[in-house]
Amino acid sequence: MSRADTRADTQADGELGVSGDRAPRPLWSLGLLRNELGTTFRRRRTLMLLAVLACVPVLVGIAVRVQTADGGGRGGPAFISLVTNNGLFLVFTSLAATLPVFLPMALAVVAGDAIAGEAGAGTLRYLLVAPAGRTRLLLVKYAAALAFSLAATLVVAASALIVGVLLFPLGEVTLLSGTAVPFTEGLLRALAVAGMVALSLTGVAALGLFVSTLTGSGIAAMATTVGLVLTAQILDALPQLAAVQPYLFPHYWLSFADLLRDPVYWDDIRSNLGLQAVYVLLFGSAAWARFTTRDITA
Amino acid sequence: MGPPVIETRGLTKTYGSGRPAVEGLDLSVPAGSIFGFLGPNGSGKTTTIRMLMGLIQPTAGGARLLGEPMPAAARRVLPRIGALIEGPALYGFLTGRANLLRYDAADPTADPRTRAARVTAALERVGLAAAAGKRARAYSLGMKQRLGLAAALLQPRDLLILDEPTNGLDPQGMREIRGLVRELAADGTTVFLSSHLLDEIEQVCTHAAVMSSGRLITQGTVAGLAAGARGRLAVTTPDTADAVRILKEHGLADLVVTGDRVTGELPPGTDGGEPDPADLNAALVVAGVRVRAFGTERPSLEDVFVALTGEGFDVAG
Numbered sequence: 001m002s003r004a005d006t007r008a009d010t011q012a013d014g015e016l017g018v019s020g021d022r023a024p025r026p027l028w029s030l031g032l033l034r035n036e037l038g039t040t041f042r043r044r045r046t047l048m049l050l051a052v053l054a055c056v057p058v059l060v061g062i063a064v065r066v067q068t069a070d071g072g073g074r075g076g077p078a079f080i081s082l083v084t085n086n087g088l089f090l091v092f093t094s095l096a097a098t099l100p101v102f103l104p105m106a107l108a109v110v111a112g113d114a115i116a117g118e119a120g121a122g123t124l125r126y127l128l129v130a131p132a133g134r135t136r137l138l139l140v141k142y143a144a145a146l147a148f149s150l151a152a153t154l155v156v157a158a159s160a161l162i163v164g165v166l167l168f169p170l171g172e173v174t175l176l177s178g179t180a181v182p183f184t185e186g187l188l189r190a191l192a193v194a195g196m197v198a199l200s201l202t203g204v205a206a207l208g209l210f211v212s213t214l215t216g217s218g219i220a221a222m223a224t225t226v227g228l229v230l231t232a233q234i235l236d237a238l239p240q241l242a243a244v245q246p247y248l249f250p251h252y253w254l255s256f257a258d259l260l261r262d263p264v265y266w267d268d269i270r271s272n273l274g275l276q277a278v279y280v281l282l283f284g285s286a287a288w289a290r291f292t293t294r295d296i297t298a
Numbered sequence: 299m300g301p302p303v304i305e306t307r308g309l310t311k312t313y314g315s316g317r318p319a320v321e322g323l324d325l326s327v328p329a330g331s332i333f334g335f336l337g338p339n340g341s342g343k344t345t346t347i348r349m350l351m352g353l354i355q356p357t358a359g360g361a362r363l364l365g366e367p368m369p370a371a372a373r374r375v376l377p378r379i380g381a382l383i384e385g386p387a388l389y390g391f392l393t394g395r396a397n398l399l400r401y402d403a404a405d406p407t408a409d410p411r412t413r414a415a416r417v418t419a420a421l422e423r424v425g426l427a428a429a430a431g432k433r434a435r436a437y438s439l440g441m442k443q444r445l446g447l448a449a450a451l452l453q454p455r456d457l458l459i460l461d462e463p464t465n466g467l468d469p470q471g472m473r474e475i476r477g478l479v480r481e482l483a484a485d486g487t488t489v490f491l492s493s494h495l496l497d498e499i500e501q502v503c504t505h506a507a508v509m510s511s512g513r514l515i516t517q518g519t520v521a522g523l524a525a526g527a528r529g530r531l532a533v534t535t536p537d538t539a540d541a542v543r544i545l546k547e548h549g550l551a552d553l554v555v556t557g558d559r560v561t562g563e564l565p566p567g568t569d570g571g572e573p574d575p576a577d578l579n580a581a582l583v584v585a586g587v588r589v590r591a592f593g594t595e596r597p598s599l600e601d602v603f604v605a606l607t608g609e610g611f612d613v614a615g
């Protein structure tokens with residue numbers, strides 16, 4: 001082979017080749033996130049979960065209405081007695097009713113299925129050879145889970161607000177500390193509460209994602225995550241376990257009510273956010289360690 | 299020739315604890331070749347491909363793809379490779395088109411401005427344009443296979459790795475895939491394809507490697523592999539008994555008589571070549587054997603394959 005031949009061949013087979021010079025672009029890397037969000041929120045399963053969540057405030061609102069028509073006002077759980085005076089309290093009531101079980105369960109379905117579902121369907125291997133990049137894919141999946149938490153919280157809040165407006169009077173909001181604030185400020189506080197609820201779910205999302213990296217079955221990962229959520233809630237309710245309860249992720253969840261005081265009582269809110277951050281870091285790094293080293297054979 | 303497009307050194311993979319699925323694999327795939335990767339079920343073809351694509355970590359050894367180490371250079375190398383691994387995998391709830399859009403979005407080197415056009419072109423290339431709007435759940439096996447191929451063709455690629463690409467396709471589909479592979483190779487894409495269908499490999503491949511029980515038995519050009527197995531001589535004559543006697547005297551082995559046909563394996567010649575069939579024919583005629591037809595049969599790749607991996611078609615445990 002002559003030198004000229006060698007050079008021609010190196011050019012043909014060398015760096016550029018058929019596929020040309022293609023470098024990853026940071027902006028183009030966001031394409032997967034956009035696609036993931038679109039895929040998640042157009043999926044029928046997601047829409048069903050959101051629809052079920054949207055029904056909860058309707059049921060609560062009707063129940064309160066029927067109860068008070070009975071000549072009721074028998075106390076009941078936090079906020080419920082306040083709903084009859086101000087429809088805005090239906091937002092707080094509904095979030096308090098869905099945060100312990102419904103919201104984390106819906107999130108467990110989305111987060112638990114995130115990696116395991118793709119592995120089970122075999123689509124994971126094609127994403128990885130695309131190449132999505134394991135760290136990037138994990139981050140995208142976590143971001144989608146957080147987006148779902150926020151969407152689910154906002155759906156509950158919006159549905160509650162609509163039902164509240166339709167069934168109950170509106171007006172000045174009397175906070176839990178007894179001070180009255182204008183309706184618009186009450187609305188802002190409702191928004192802050194929704195944000196706090198969504199943030200309270202970041203730990204569960206990380207937990208679900210970690211479970212999702214452990215198995216190749218989406219159903220198994222969803223069931224395990226739901227099981228863990230329920231177990232944590234049960235443990236948090238057993239008085240004998242008071243010593244470990246401050247470390248359980250749902251322990252400070254209902255602290256969002258402290259946003260409805262004047263002045264706002266921050267201690268438990270801070271504990272809640274700190275605890276969620278610990279869970280996110282712990283299970284986030286565990287998920288990363290597991291997923292970046294795992295053999296993908298499905 | 300440039301450097302090999304795929305090069306492995308002592309590539310080994312053991313799943314859990316047990317016999318290695320792939321052991322000490324030294325594979326070298328020349329640039330521009332259509333490389334057939336052969337082996338019985340369970341011989342380690344898919345395992346090798348998974349290691350090449352960085353899906354599983356080798357237990358020992360390493361691989362270089364397009365001159366770069368894998369999986370270290372995965373981010374640079376993989377965008378230049380299209381792959382079909384162990385059949386297609388699709389999102390059943392998405393349309394065929396949406397499936398491709400998603401896989402393309404996963405590639406950080408894929409330009410979103412040309413995405414729609416490239417997806418359309420890939421769908422047309424595999425003959426799925428008409429079914430692009432259908433949910434993938436409703437696709438037939440062959441349609442899924444085509445969509446999987448389309449995903450591998452979203453970009454111009456330097457290397458295509460296709461694990462049993464014609465699985466589930468109708469004869470027409472197989473023909474189209476063969477044509478497609480040739481076309482891509484003509485454009486300068488190296489194609490690495492695993493298959494059980496030996497005549498298919500023989501028809502399209504320039505090079506081949508044969509695996510058995512996780513080990514590489516042989517690799518080289520298809521012509522070279524076929525030449526390795528000896529040809530057979532076939533004589534049609536009413537005088538079969540005489541023909542068998544004469545041919546045996548001339549060193550032919552494994553003589554088989556079926557009706558008026560005698561076939562036998564040509565002996566290796568002293569200087570490496572086989573005996574000249576013309577001499578054999580003359581000997582038959584001189585001995586009064588009435589020869590109606592006479593010829594040699596080239597060994598098929600199947601003969602080579604069976605000779606190398608053993609007659610049995612059982613999966614090695």
Ligand SMILES: Nc1ncnc2c1ncn2[C@@H]1O[C@H](COP(=O)(O)OP(=O)(O)OP(=O)(O)O)[C@@H](O)[C@H]1O
Nearest residue numbers: 297313319337338339340341342343344345346615
């Ligand atoms: N995920 C896995 N876990 C454990 N063993 C595996 C796994 N995948 C494959 N094996 C084993 O590795 C060996 C090689 O399998 P591989 O799938 O690579 O074969 P193959 O050549 O692709 O076969 P086929 O022609 O049937 O596709 C087999 O013995 C198989 O049982």
Ligand SMILES: [Mg+2]
Nearest residue numbers: 343344384461
């Ligand atoms: Mg295989």
